Amino acid sequence: MTSPNSLEPFSPTLDRSALRPDCGNCFALCCTAFGFTRSADFSVDKPAGSPCHNLASDFSCTIHDSLRPRGFRGCTVFDCFGAGQNVSQGLFAGKSWIEDPDSRSDMFAAFAAARQLHEMLWYLVEAQTRTFDPDASRRGAKLRNTIEQAVGGELSDLLALGLQDLHSQVRSLLIEVSEEVRASYLAVGDDHLDAALEPGADLMGQNFRSRRLCGANLRGAYLIATDLRSSDLSGVDLLGADFRDARLDEADLSKALYLTQPQLNAAKGNHATSLPAFLEMPSHWQNG
Template sequence: MSTPPGNPTSIPGQDALRPDCSNCFALCCTAFGFSRSADFAIDKPPASACPNLAADFSCTIHGSLRTRGFRGCSVFDCFGAGQAVSQGLFGGVSWREEPGSQPAMFAAFRAVKQLHEMLWHLAQAQDLTYSPELAGEVQDLRARLAAAAASGTRSVLGLDLDGLHESTARLLWTVSEEVRAGYGADDGGRGAFAGRGASAGNSPPLHAGADLAGARLRGRQLCGANLRSAVLIAADLRGADLTATDLLGADLRDARLDDADLAGALFLTQAQVTSALGSAGTRLPPALSRPSHWTE
């Protein structure tokens, strides 16, 4: 994947969490495996180089990934872990120069990607919270995660990632509740959220983890809804207002976002946006870029 186009405005701390493929040893094209599907044209086992990888670590079909059946590659975002591992933890020495470094480098990449993704969300959480005490907790955890990501390969590979995920999830949920409460959300993450709009009476229940594949939510006021980990594949969200909607981990593949307002959505990532379909009228958070295929 290439660095997203445009010049988005970052929340402080997010700039270092953007991919810079020119300083990476194509770790996303090697460390991870994938299976032949709608997102990938071939099978590729983990810890193996993609057949489309060039000698200089560039992609030989980068300009036509989507049309060649590699939509998953065009969506992937490492949150800057690629260059951090390649140039930081491994000092600019590639796995091709030192083949014995492959297992550790690929494992470190997988770990640092998780750390950087947590850092991305925590940066937004700190920017959103109204509570100085909660902001302090988030800042402390951000400092711990940043230090861990740069602590050296052995330390990174020995991290308790599950524990760090739990700590991050707790703080993100607390901030989400705080922000969404300002929009009347009181579901506590469990109950249904009907939303508002002309067809609200016909709406499926909206809650964390809801199966909303293909749901008709066009023009709906979904402000403050909790759609964490919801399946929104091919959902019609055209013209919908998703201000303060928690979209952490939501599956937005092929969701219709034409003219939707996601400028104030919570915990949205570039990968989620790139996997969806939108238009010039779609409003995005300042930190995210409009995918090129939206205008093509």
């Protein structure tokens, strides 16, 4: 690790290995800290701060292998980006909220904050990997330093961190890198890209099959049940795009920008869908 004042990443690797969930080293914080409402994604209501009724005493899920058919699809698309094990084993030194009930509220608050920070780290790693601008890379490294020191420091410092300001700085950098990356792909995109392809666009159920969407900005777009089969999404900004039930069979997402595992888990695809090396094909794709 480098010094706090270094412009190099606080963590020397850019492989995202520490930003993947390790449920075996977490005290089921996603199953307790957060609440959910009965819907198409959850078959029951659960208040925040209460354990899910499917939670076992060893913090495992009793229906993990059948979450989707049992009405808990929402669980399969959640990702803490490694915050769970960091809070459980790092900030709270491996002592669970059951062993120390007084730690419950602080642990859940720390998880809520750390989860946001770990997600920011995920995007910052990609921004540093994709940019050709040394200044943008240095600013990304500096932001990573700030975040990694917060999630690896004292609990009081984490809870006192100004998340809104930090989020604003990260967002600004991600947009800048997006513009740079997308500019290099726009020349090979579809000559007749629909004007509706813009940030936050409502594209639910629309047909974009076999289209070259290279360089489009679909940040925050609603792609629910959108047909993207056999489409090329190289250089497409997908930050926060809603992929629930989107059709991605044979689509090329290998060079898409800001794609996450939860987005893929919410979508439909198959073995012929091209994915970035750092993401995995969801199990329900393998099962048809």
